[in-house]
Amino acid sequence: MANLAVVVDRLARQGKDNLEISLVAQDQQTLPQWHAGDHIDLYLPNQVIRQYSLTGSPRDQDEYCICVKKERQSRGGSRYLHEQLRIGQTLEISAPRSAFPLLDAEHYLLLAAGIGITPLLAMAEELEAQQKSFELFYYVKHSMDVAFTKRWLKGFQYGQCHVLCSAEGQSIRKGLPDVFDTVQAGTQIYLCGPEAFMLFCQDACLSKAWQAEQIHFEAFAPLKQKVVDEQQQGFIVRLNSTGQEFIIPPDKTIAQVLVEQQLSIPLSCEMGMCGACLTRVCQGEVDHQDTVQTESEKNASEQYIALCCSRAKSAVLEIDL
Ligand code: FES
The missing domain is CATH 3.40.50.80 (Nucleotide-binding domain of ferredoxin-NADP reductase (FNR) module)
Incomplete structure (x- = not known):
């Protein structure tokens, strides 16, 4: 199906960092039918194309709603939508596509x-x-x-x-x-x-x-399976404030070892998603496993490590604790 021209009809804040965007057909007709789990491609004026899941009721053909999280260091989609998009603006979108269908079940x-x-x-x-x-x-x-x-x-x-x-x-x-x-x-x-x-x-x-x-x-790319490296060696974490060193074995996270040692580590999601445990790295090379930092943050000269999931590529990692 050909792409569609839609108009931004409504913008609403949804939670602290999310923007709900309501899109209606430019010709004021109904929009093509969609199903729960469908997504659309959004073509932005800054040449960025992003995929967003449709939300709200699939029975509503008068509008499409998407909801976009404000990414801290977005290089295109999220930043544009949060900072520049205006009500009344025309956008090009693809027709809804299914990658996450709702199957029949009890x-x-x-x-x-x-x-x-x-x-x-x-x-x-x-x-x-x-x-x-x-x-x-x-x-x-x-x-x-x-x-x-x-x-x-x-x-x-x-x-x-x-x-x-x-x-x-x-x-x-x-x-x-x-x-x-x-x-x-x-x-x-x-x-x-x-x-x-x-x-x-x-x-x-x-x-x-x-x-x-x-x-x-729902994953727009296949999920990466965790690779358990049986040969993987542990590494040492050194605390910058006291010089104390702790061995991190292959089967434990840095946070687990430090908490076992009665150190107070701010933890929340414990999955590299929220940023609560991000800690500045003083020395050593990080093997980033979190999804909270952007690629540019992970490659920046000042490094932060998610203690709940990331590991070290170097034998010793000195952290700002
Ligand atoms: S506790 Fe959420 S990123 Fe580590």
């Missing part, structure tokens, strides 16, 4: 982190319309980060929504919600969020004997 478990809520909100709306039961778990760092608060307050007749704040100790790292303990053959699981979140949830579901065919995730 029950659904939806797990979202951060801006990953966008396609899962569309799924929740569609399941509500189809009168199908679901449970949605929405992980954020702080309550102020929650998008679409009014929608959650309204509630669902056929589904339950749980908002979980990692800053209040409700990190997914503490384990999947109890409902995942019992495998249900007629249930489908949908995941959306940063790659580390989806990999963690996928692994945790598989370890509880959920079938791989029951687990679906």
Whole structure:
């Protein structure tokens, strides 16, 4: 299908760092039908093309809604949309495309982190319309980060929504919600969020004997599987303030070792997503594993390490603690 011309009809803040953008057809006609889980390509005037999941109700053909997180060092899409986009502006978009379809099931478990809520909100709306039961778990760092608060307050007749704040100790790292303990053959699981979140949830579901065919995730590129290097050696972390040194074995994170030593480390998501544990590096080379820093931050001369997940390429890493 050919690309479409749309007009920015409404801009709304959704949570601390998210911008909801409502797009209507330029000719004031209805827009092509879409399905929960679909995304569009957005062609921006600065020559950047970005993919965004559609959110809201798929039954609404008068507008398309997307929601975009403000990236700290965006080089194109997010910065432009947050700082330059104006109501009334015309944009080119692709027709909706499906990469994350909602399959037929008796029950659904939806797990979202951060801006990953966008396609899962569309799924929740569609399941509500189809009168199908679901449970949605929405992980954020702080309550102020929650998008679409009014929608959650309204509630669902056929589904339950749980908002979980990692800053209040409700990190997914503490384990999947109890409902995942019992495998249900007629249930489908949908995941959306940063790659580390989806990999963690996928692994945790598989370890509880959920079938791989029951687990679906939105990723515009295949998820990287964790490579466990059996030969990997540990490394040493040195504290800049005291000179104390700690051995970090291959099977533990820096944060785990330091916490075991009674050091106070600010932790929240424990998956490299929130930035709570970022610590300046004084010496040594970092093997970055987080998704909170941009590539330019990871390559900058002043280095920060996410203690909850990143490791060292050098034998010793001195950190600003
Ligand atoms: S605790 Fe969130 S990035 Fe480390």
